[in-house]
Amino acid sequence: EVQLLESGGGLVQPGGSLRLSCVASGLDFSNYDMHWVRLAPGKGPEWVSAIGGTVAGTYYTDSVKGRFTISRDNSKSTLFLQMNSLRAEDTAIYYCGKRNCSGGTCYPIDHWGQGTLVTVSS
Amino acid sequence: EIVLTQSPGTLSLSPGEGATLSCRASQSVSRTYLAWYQQRPGQAPRLLIYGVSSRAAGIPDRFSGSGSGTDFTLTINRLEPEDFAVYFCQQYGNSPWTFGQGTEVEIK
Numbered sequence: 001e002v003q004l005l006e007s008g009g010g011l012v013q014p015g016g017s018l019r020l021s022c023v024a025s026g027l028d029f030s031n032y033d034m035h036w037v038r039l040a041p042g043k044g045p046e047w048v049s050a051i052g053g054t055v056a057g058t059y060y061t062d063s064v065k066g067r068f069t070i071s072r073d074n075s076k077s078t079l080f081l082q083m084n085s086l087r088a089e090d091t092a093i094y095y096c097g098k099r100n101c102s103g104g105t106c107y108p109i110d111h112w113g114q115g116t117l118v119t120v121s122s
Numbered sequence: 123e124i125v126l127t128q129s130p131g132t133l134s135l136s137p138g139e140g141a142t143l144s145c146r147a148s149q150s151v152s153r154t155y156l157a158w159y160q161q162r163p164g165q166a167p168r169l170l171i172y173g174v175s176s177r178a179a180g181i182p183d184r185f186s187g188s189g190s191g192t193d194f195t196l197t198i199n200r201l202e203p204e205d206f207a208v209y210f211c212q213q214y215g216n217s218p219w220t221f222g223q224g225t226e227v228e229i230k
Contacts, residue, residue, distance in 0.1 A: 044210055044223035045167065061218045095166060108157040108214045110178060112166035
């Protein structure tokens with residue numbers, strides 16, 4: 001059974017930093033693109049960032065470019081999101097998720113973690 | 123960026139009734155890469171439908187997806203108590219991936 005477990009969320013002041021982690025089990029981690037998606041109160045989900053599997057290209061939504069860095073350690077089946085210069089509007093539950101591309105077809109995120117809450121407030 | 127607009131915002135229905143949820147895209151969705159998710163309070167999103175109309179593993183056949191281009195629909199036949207939740211559409215064909223703002227299906 002695939003399991004994704006996020007950690008690292010918390011309360012941080014504007015301008016501060018946090019590092020989120022997502023530990024994966026039950027899958028060959030390096031074979032999958034991994035994503036971060038956030039859900040703020042009263043809003044729809046927002047895709048934040050993604051990283052390829054073995055060819056680890058990285059992708060970001062415009063609002064976090066230059067502030068967030070996604071990375072992965074395939075030997076530890078762990079995904080990271082380093083968040084710097086945090087703003088109030090970054091407050092949300094952050095979910096990691098995996099997606100698969102095979103045979104020329106790509107699929108949406110089919111497994112999600114339970115999320116970790118990030119609150120940016122003074 | 124493709125903007126997805128869902129309607130209605132809230133749907134008030136009784137168990138056993140059917141539900142029709144709409145998702146309209148600001149431009150055509152590439153390669154039919156349109157998905158639907160269900161989210162219950164306190165839980166992670168659950169993939170229901172991908173590729174417009176394919177059900178994800180373990181999803182009951184009372185859930186169905188349809189549409190093309192810019193207009194998509196999620197239909198839920200005979201609502202069960204566990205179906206009362208928030209539903210999001212998502213396009214994953216163009217970067218950045220985008221989601222709709224959600225439709226809440228609530229018990230009438």
